[in-house]
Amino acid sequence: MHRKEIIPLERLLEQKYAEILCYPRYDQKEAEKRLHELERLRVKALEFAGDKKAFDLHVLGKGYVGIVVVVHTSTGKRAIKIRRIDADRIGMQHEAEMLKRANDVGIGPKLFDVTDNFLLMQFIDGTRLPEWITALKGRGTKAGIQKILCEILKQCWQLDEAGLDHGELSNAPKHIIVETDDTPYIVDFETASCNRKASNVTSICQYLFIGSQLAKTLGRKLREIETTRLIHTLRIYKQEQTKENLENILVACGLERRIN
Ligand SMILES: Nc1ncnc2c1ncn2[C@@H]1O[C@H](COP(=O)(O)OP(=O)(O)O)[C@@H](O)[C@H]1O
Ligand SMILES: [Mg+2]
Structure with missing residues (x-):
């Protein structure tokens, strides 16, 4: 476990922390504006913890659009995505809208609120999928992995059904987090869209298998993945995204057939 620092809003304008608020370029005016947004979101403190770093502070994650940190609110811990000032996005509204749609079919961290520069969501306390898989050892490893993969494919199918294309699942080392109770969560709906054909199942299979x-x-x-058969079943699924065609994909991957 890394050391964690909990910083109340009153201290956030100290340069060390303000630098994270307007990563990667410190700007006092912008930091002040963003502090007001955090007040509106009823954030009480930021928690710098996690295995990634932004400057010399620990964070949950860092991408091209945002820095993700834990925040404390009066109703508990949440994750917040801070828009980078160099992000090629004018605000967080699009991502919030996409995440909301995913939430409507039970997918993704729950969205709580959004402002121009922040997206407040459920904190997924867990491990990124590749690390989660390498860390599993001993009896039950294979069954444990199969269960998670099955659940991930099912979630991707639900997104396909909803017509929401995540957009970044064909290379997703950072976009699936397995929570400590072994539930996988798909995160980062920043490049998601409802205006193109949803290909979540085919993309994630490309990445996973x-x-x-x-x-x-x-x-x-796993040793039971029949790649040629998988590619064939993916082709069929692409034409018709039905539950039956998904089940054939699962079989080609040696995963259980039944999806509840
Ligand atoms: N709700 C969350 N709970 C915990 N960690 C998260 C959450 N959302 C994102 N992360 C972590 O932060 C990283 C960066 O977030 P992401 O949304 O991918 O930003 P970007 O759009 O900049 O790529 C993710 O890859 C993930 O590891
Ligand atoms: Mg990302």
Whole structure:
């Protein structure tokens, strides 16, 4: 566990912390504006913890659009995505709208609120999928992995059904977090869209079973993935995104057939 620092809003304008509020370029005016947004969101403190770093502070994650940190509110811990000032997005509204749609079919961290520069959501206290898989050892490893993969594919199918394309699942080392109770969460709906064909299942299969470092690891650990058959079933699924066609994909991956 890394050391954590809990900083109340009153201290956030100290340069060290304000630098995170307007990452990657410190700007006092912008930091003040953002502080007001945090007040509106009823955030009481930011918690710098996690295995990633932004400057020399620990954070949950860092991407091209945002820095994600834990925040404390009167109703508990949440995760907040802070829009980077160099992000090529004018605000967080699009992502909030996409996440809301995902939430409507039970997917993603729950969205709580949004402002121009912040997205307040459920904190997923867990481990990114590749690390979660490598950390599993001993009896039950294979069954444990299969259960999670099955659940991930099911979630991707639900997104396909809802017509919401995540957009970044074909290479998703940072976009699936497995919570401590072994529930996988798909995160980052920033590039999601309802205006193109949803290809979440085919993208995630590409990542999990065909073309990535993780696919190699999984191939070794599971040994039951029939790649040729999988590619064939994916082709059929692409034409018709039905539950039956999804089940054929699961079978080709050696995963259980039944989806509840
Ligand atoms: N709700 C959350 N709970 C915990 N960690 C999160 C949450 N949302 C995102 N993260 C972590 O922060 C990282 C960066 O967030 P992300 O939304 O991917 O930002 P970007 O759009 O900049 O890529 C993610 O890859 C993930 O590891
Ligand atoms: Mg991301």
